[in-house]
Amino acid sequence: QVQLVESGGGLVQAGGSLRLSCAASGCTFSSYDMGWFRQAPGKEREFVAAISWSGSSTYYGDSVKGRFFISRDNAKNTMYLQMNSLKPEDTAVYYCAVHRGGSRYVSRNYAYWGQGTQVTVSS
Numbered sequence: 001q002v003q004l005v006e007s008g009g010g011l012v013q014a015g016g017s018l019r020l021s022c023a024a025s026g027c028t029f030s031s032y033d034m035g036w037f038r039q040a041p042g043k044e045r046e047f048v049a050a051i052s053w054s055g056s057s058t059y060y061g062d063s064v065k066g067r068f069f070i071s072r073d074n075a076k077n078t079m080y081l082q083m084n085s086l087k088p089e090d091t092a093v094y095y096c097a098v099h100r101g102g103s104r105y106v107s108r109n110y111a112y113w114g115q116g117t118q119v120t121v122s123s
Helices: none
Strands: 003-007 010-013 018-025 034-039 046-051 058-060 068-073 078-083 092-099 117-122
Touching (some): 003 092, 018 092, 018 117, 046 078, 058 068
Antiparallel strands (some): 003 018, 018 078, 034 092, 046 058, 068 078, 092 117
């Protein structure tokens, strides 16, 4: 059974950086395209970034382009999200998931969601 565990969240001041990790088990991680989403209180789950199985292709939501960077280490079964120049509006629970096909930008096309990690950016 596929399990995804996010970590690395926390409290940071605006302008700071955090790196999130998504550790996978129970699957052939290197076969899967993966993605990061986030959800703030009272808002819908929002696409953040996605990466192909090889890591050669990456995709970003407009609100994080140029500030966030997605990567993966298939030898470690882990995906990362480097978040720089953080803003208070980046505050949310961040989730990783496996892309099953179709649009990469839509949460319904993902499965095996982790439990999420809280990121709070203070102004």
